Amino acid sequence: xxxxxxxxxxxxLHITSGIVGAVTVAGFAVPxxxxxxxxxxxxxxxxxxxxxxxxxEVGAMAVLEWRRTPIFVVHQTxxxxxxxxxxxxxxxxxxxxxxxxxxxxxxxxxxxxVCTHLSCAPKYYPxxxxxxxxxxxxxxxxCPCHGxxxxxxxxxxxxVPAPTNLEVPPHSFDGDVLIVGDSA
Amino acid sequence: xxxxxxxxxxxxxxxxxxxxxxxxxxxxxxxxxxxxDVHDLYSLQRGLGxxxxxxxxxxxxxxxxxxxxQRDLDIPETILQDDLILNPEIKSSDYMIFGxxxxxxxxxxxxxxxxxxxxxxxRGESWVYTYLKSFYExxxxxxxxxxxxxxxxxxxxxxxxxxxxxxxxxxxxLVKVSEGSLTDEQFDNSMKDLVNFLAYAAEPIRRDREKxxxxxxxxxxxxxxxxxxLNREYSKDIK
Amino acid sequence: MGEQxxxxxxxxxxxxxxxxNLERHLTKHPVPKKVNFFYIFGALLMVxxxxxxxxxxxxxxxxTNTEEGAFASVEYIMRDVEYGWLMRYxxxxxxxxxxxxxxxHMFRGLLYGSYQKPKELxxxxxxxxxxxxxxxxxxxxxxxWGQMSYWAANVILSLFGAIPVIGPDLQxxxxxxxxxxxxxxxxxxxxxxxxxxxLMIALVVFHIFALHEVxxxxxxxxxxxxxxxxxxxxxxxxPFHPYKTFSALPAIGIFFVIFFxxxxxxxxxGGYFLEKPNFEEADFLKTPEHIAxxxxxxxxxxxxxxxxxxxxxxxxxxxxxxFIIFAASIAILFVVPWLDRSKVQSIRYKGIYSKIGMILxxxxxxxxxxxxxxxxxxxxxxxxxxxxxxxxxxLLLMPIYTKYEKTLEVPDRL
Numbered sequence: 001x002x003x004x005x006x007x008x009x010x011x012x013l014h015i016t017s018g019i020v021g022a023v024t025v026a027g028f029a030v031p032x033x034x035x036x037x038x039x040x041x042x043x044x045x046x047x048x049x050x051x052x053x054x055x056x057e058v059g060a061m062a063v064l065e066w067r068r069t070p071i072f073v074v075h076q077t078x079x080x081x082x083x084x085x086x087x088x089x090x091x092x093x094x095x096x097x098x099x100x101x102x103x104x105x106x107x108x109x110x111x112x113x114v115c116t117h118l119s120c121a122p123k124y125y126p127x128x129x130x131x132x133x134x135x136x137x138x139x140x141x142x143c144p145c146h147g148x149x150x151x152x153x154x155x156x157x158x159x160v161p162a163p164t165n166l167e168v169p170p171h172s173f174d175g176d177v178l179i180v181g182d183s184a
Numbered sequence: 185x186x187x188x189x190x191x192x193x194x195x196x197x198x199x200x201x202x203x204x205x206x207x208x209x210x211x212x213x214x215x216x217x218x219x220x221d222v223h224d225l226y227s228l229q230r231g232l233g234x235x236x237x238x239x240x241x242x243x244x245x246x247x248x249x250x251x252x253x254q255r256d257l258d259i260p261e262t263i264l265q266d267d268l269i270l271n272p273e274i275k276s277s278d279y280m281i282f283g284x285x286x287x288x289x290x291x292x293x294x295x296x297x298x299x300x301x302x303x304x305x306x307r308g309e310s311w312v313y314t315y316l317k318s319f320y321e322x323x324x325x326x327x328x329x330x331x332x333x334x335x336x337x338x339x340x341x342x343x344x345x346x347x348x349x350x351x352x353x354x355x356x357x358l359v360k361v362s363e364g365s366l367t368d369e370q371f372d373n374s375m376k377d378l379v380n381f382l383a384y385a386a387e388p389i390r391r392d393r394e395k396x397x398x399x400x401x402x403x404x405x406x407x408x409x410x411x412x413x414l415n416r417e418y419s420k421d422i423k
Numbered sequence: 424m425g426e427q428x429x430x431x432x433x434x435x436x437x438x439x440x441x442x443x444n445l446e447r448h449l450t451k452h453p454v455p456k457k458v459n460f461f462y463i464f465g466a467l468l469m470v471x472x473x474x475x476x477x478x479x480x481x482x483x484x485x486x487t488n489t490e491e492g493a494f495a496s497v498e499y500i501m502r503d504v505e506y507g508w509l510m511r512y513x514x515x516x517x518x519x520x521x522x523x524x525x526x527x528h529m530f531r532g533l534l535y536g537s538y539q540k541p542k543e544l545x546x547x548x549x550x551x552x553x554x555x556x557x558x559x560x561x562x563x564x565x566x567x568w569g570q571m572s573y574w575a576a577n578v579i580l581s582l583f584g585a586i587p588v589i590g591p592d593l594q595x596x597x598x599x600x601x602x603x604x605x606x607x608x609x610x611x612x613x614x615x616x617x618x619x620x621x622l623m624i625a626l627v628v629f630h631i632f633a634l635h636e637v638x639x640x641x642x643x644x645x646x647x648x649x650x651x652x653x654x655x656x657x658x659x660x661x662p663f664h665p666y667k668t669f670s671a672l673p674a675i676g677i678f679f680v681i682f683f684x685x686x687x688x689x690x691x692x693g694g695y696f697l698e699k700p701n702f703e704e705a706d707f708l709k710t711p712e713h714i715a716x717x718x719x720x721x722x723x724x725x726x727x728x729x730x731x732x733x734x735x736x737x738x739x740x741x742x743x744x745x746f747i748i749f750a751a752s753i754a755i756l757f758v759v760p761w762l763d764r765s766k767v768q769s770i771r772y773k774g775i776y777s778k779i780g781m782i783l784x785x786x787x788x789x790x791x792x793x794x795x796x797x798x799x800x801x802x803x804x805x806x807x808x809x810x811x812x813x814x815x816x817x818l819l820l821m822p823i824y825t826k827y828e829k830t831l832e833v834p835d836r837l
Contacts, residue, residue, distance in 0.1 A: 013414045020410045031506035040503035044277035247498045305702035389508045397687025401680055408676030415669040422456045422661045
């Protein structure tokens with residue numbers, strides 16, 4: 001301790017080694033954090049799914065599975081396409097800019113079958129008839145868990161627990177084939 | 185005294201030891217030395233071509249995905265779908281599983297064709313290289329061919345058309361008896377491409393780790409230097 | 424701000440003695456000023472232990488512990504998980520590094536008498552750690568479920584079957600099946616990831632607490648506690664932090680340079696760290712041509728194989744005797760503190776017999792290790808038998824030669 005200590009040198013060394021140490025920790029963290037990203041297996045399972053629309057009758061709904069989520073594909077009737085704009089005032093977010101069907105196709109609607117309230121699966125009631133939950137029902141989805149109502153394009157009615165419209169998954173059309181998921 | 189012990193340790197760790205499972209090349213005294221080069225992209229692509237033409241009718245690559253292959257070997261999307269996968273039912277994220285299932289190959293060949301994904305890691309690159317070059321005509325075998333490296337191998341000599349036929353001389357050497365479509369040199373290079381490709385398939389990440397490892401090591405060299413300076417500064421206190 | 428910090432630490436310290444323990448084990452703990460490179464292995468062992476625990480936890484997130492899924496899940500880690508290959512190679516290289524450092528650390532102990540009174544418990548906890556590490560390595564080696572995993576484990580488990588009377592039943596009980604199977608794999612997984620690591624953590628804590636109670640040694644075998652300055656700090660000692668911590672850092676850097684050179688450029692370690700047959704899934708019907716243990720078990724495996732004779736009139740088969748001698752080769756390390764009767768600690772001041780003894784011990788350990796990786800033949804078996812003898816003799820004769828040999832005078836100061 002008798003020799004003079006160069007405090008400036010020590011300070012510089014402290015800072016340098018501190019930086020090197022921090023880089024080391026950060027460097028070690030990168031692979032460990034990235035390992036939690038979806039693996040190639042998960043990506044393979046989560047790849048896009050295809051669906052042949054030519055077999056879906058008018059007014060019918062098909063349920064696909066994509067990333068372990070039910071995907072509702074509705075072939076809209078001309079009646080439904082007429083009715084949908086009438087409901088603009090009844091729904092919370094009319095989403096007019098998305099088009100009537102809210103899809104890239106004027107006949108089909110593609111929705112994630114997950115209620116935006118508490119993740120139950122809404123049921124499909126296309127009939128135009130008075131229902132227990134709505135005397136002026138024009139067809140749509142009704143969630144049996146907490147009574148949320150959506151129209152045939154998945155738009156949420158006012159005054160129900162669900163806050164937002166049913167989500168539209170990324171999708172595209174290739175002729176008669178619907179591709180759900182990011183096109184590869 | 186300690187120096188003597190360190191010397192002993194060094195002599196132990198130098199010198200060639202034969203580790204467990206190191207395959208000697210069957211009836212050959214030693215394998216032809218070959219070290220795969222997984223960094224030559226064109227060689228890997230040519231190797232893939234050889235694999236698809238001569239191996240894929242029997243041998244799958246059950247741990248390798250098509251899209252991984254596409255990414256690593258820089259294969260255009262259209263070529264992958266139209267020239268390699270062929271079957272539209274197969275997605276690019278599927279594994280490279282090919283036609284012949286184990287039951288069929290057992291019935292035809294008397295043994296199942298092994299999956300080749302990890303084979304080069306089990307046998308070693310030199311072994312595979314030597315094996316590919318050591319087929320010869322043998323009328324006593326059901327399929328008319330035998331292999332010096334793996335005697336009684338049930339694999340037929342699918343390479344004869346490009347290599348030409350070989351026979352075993354009285355002294356136990358392989359002698360070429362007919363010409364194939366490739367010259368000896370071309371055939372050699374094709375087999376090297378194939379081994380390179382198989383080495384890649386056995387460990388796709390090898391390209392990355394051998395390319396980038398040097399940066400990690402350089403970083404720790406810097407780490408050592410900085411920490412050495414720090415320690416030297418502080419050890420002045422206690423001199 | 425400073426005042427606030429102080430009162431905050433006061434509040435904590437009254438309830439949980441942080442400062443006291445930090446000072447006791449880190450900042451003020453006195454360590455000898457002058458030691459040689461042999462004294463770095465303890466710190467490196469802490470580093471590698473952490474590497475193994477962290478990479479192990481991550482591997483566990485992706486591994487499948489079933490007979491059907493284990494092998495494929497390792498390839499899943501190698502190919503599909505981002506940086507999974509890095510975790511796996513770090514873990515497998517780490518296992519070899521762990522043993523490498525452990526053997527040097529223990530050899531240091533033998534050279535400089537780090538087991539002598541009052542350090543007996545430090546040494547004992549260390550020996551238990553070696554035993555646990557061997558168990559941990561063995562259990563972990565089974566998990567990839569390759570050919571070597573399967574058949575090497577078969578060999579070791581059949582040793583338990585060699586124990587007279589209870590042997591066969593014991594083996595079945597350990598396996599949980601009549602053969603080594605998925606049942607064995609699942610329980611080995613649980614032991615490998617939870618039970619043994621927990622015991623190891625506990626023993627590391629004991630090891631360090633005991634060490635800090637009796638004080639770290641030095642290559643001279645000088646007791647630094649004898650001469651203190653006015654503040655009570657030993658004259659030949661320096662506080663653990665910053666002197667010891669900072670001197671460990673460059674060593675850790677060098678260690679990582681070598682470690683990552685292996686991880687990135689030779690993860691198979693030429694077939695010694697990851698054995699070739701282990702890239703083939705376990706096959707109950709096909710034994711690999713040559714079963715060899717990984718290098719770090721080779722010395723002990725060699726001892727096991729060297730015993731080609733039994734004691735017929737006692738009903739002891741050669742297989743069982745091999746098992747006994749094999750167990751004894753590890754057990755004898757535990758009693759070394761009571762075998763050494765020397766007045767001095769360090770080999771530097773011990774007599775010629777101790778020096779010859781150490782050379783013989785180290786040379787036979789290395790010879791046995793070399794032979795353990797090779798197939799047997801008559802000559803090799805003979806050499807292994809001689810080496811086994813010279814592994815035990817220096818330790819067994821220690822009470823005699825250390826008591827009577829002439830030692831040098833140990834200096835007062837470092």
